[in-house]
Amino acid sequence: MSGSKYTWSSMNSYFASYLHYNGSAWVKPTHTYLLMPCTDFINNCVLTVGVKLSKKIGLRKVLLIALFFSYLSCFLLIVFPNYFIVLIAMGVFGVGSGFGYFPPIENCWKYYPKSNALIFGICVAGLGLSSSILTPLADFFIVNPKKEGTTPDGYYSETVANNLKKYLYILTGIYVFLGVSAFLLAFEYEEEKQNDEKLIKEEKDDDEQGKKEEG
DSSP: OGGGGGGGGGOHHHHHHHHHTTTOTTOOTTGGGGHHHHHHHHHHHHHHHHHHHHHHHOHHHHHHHHHHHHHHHHHHHHHOOOHHHHHHHHHHHHHHHHHTTHHHHHHHHHHOTTOHHHHHHHHHHHHHHHHHHHHHIIIIIIIOTTOOOOOTTSOOOHHHHHHHHHHHHHHHHHHHHHHHHHHHHOOOOOHHHHHHHHHHHHHHHHHHHHHHHHO
């Protein structure tokens, strides 16, 4: 979900066209270039907050907060076709993606302390993969399947522009599936339990070693 923010950079003209035909005729494609920076700015502001909050209230509660802001963003984008509301929605999505970025990675690091680089690489690869899938999904299959060009002013036709709302519904469905799956599959690292299991394993290994030496 966090990686899908990179898709927005390829959706600028679609958003401008959608807003242009739905009550914000003054909006130009140059205005919607602010969408991605708005998301990134807020995202970077809350990255460390998400990690600190995870240590206080737990990973799953932080994930719930991240999902709440992500779904709120989708709601605002679908219901309010207004440029300033869209900017706010992208900022809200930045909060969700920021909270949900590092806590799961840090939790995985605790499970695999000797493979931190590999874990981080897998997570970052997932971020890139999501935008690689969503961008062509939006551009070629949902919003602009006929590959129509823009007008001299940089707008797509009204039909193509209104297809953006269809994509937002599908994207929300994808977010719900991924969010619920992530929440159900997220297991908080319990340090005491892991230490107890490690101690039991070491004692078992010592017993086996002792039997071999006695034999």
